[in-house]
Amino acid sequence: VQLVESGGGLVQAGGSLRLSCVASGFAFEAYDIGWFHQAPGQEREGVSCISPSDGATNYADSVKGRFTISTDNAKNTVYLEMNNLKPDDTGVYYCAALYQRSTGSRCYRMHDRAWFFTPWGQGTRVTVSS
Numbered sequence: 001v002q003l004v005e006s007g008g009g010l011v012q013a014g015g016s017l018r019l020s021c022v023a024s025g026f027a028f029e030a031y032d033i034g035w036f037h038q039a040p041g042q043e044r045e046g047v048s049c050i051s052p053s054d055g056a057t058n059y060a061d062s063v064k065g066r067f068t069i070s071t072d073n074a075k076n077t078v079y080l081e082m083n084n085l086k087p088d089d090t091g092v093y094y095c096a097a098l099y100q101r102s103t104g105s106r107c108y109r110m111h112d113r114a115w116f117f118t119p120w121g122q123g124t125r126v127t128v129s130s
Helices: none
Strands: 002-006 009-012 017-024 031-038 045-050 057-059 067-072 077-082 091-099 124-129
Touching: 002 091, 017 031, 017 091, 017 124, 031 077, 045 067, 045 077, 057 067
Parallel strands: 009 124
Antiparallel strands: 002 017, 017 077, 031 045, 031 091, 045 057, 067 077, 091 124
8 A cells, every 4th residue: 555746846936836646555536635735843734635536625725726636547646736836835745545434535634634544655845935
């Protein structure tokens, strides 16, 4: 069971990046896939989440209108398109999976129960310069 992130880098404020999260070793469409951001010295926080089975999405207020999450189920990959990046977006971005159970998507848990998500990837670093 593995998640591997890529796509981070250094970008100027106002710029864009696209992060990728490739999943392997589990039934991709039975899980929600979330993206989390950890700024230097801060706790990890949920940024966005998607249910690959039906495409339902969830976003943190701080990224609505700037970030877009999407999925390519054929490639077991979730993307996070980040536009109009701000210095506050700097940090490490992790993707993680949450089993949906019979009740369906639990993406809302990214806001208050990040520890429900497992496994986690190793993270990809994003630096936004002002």
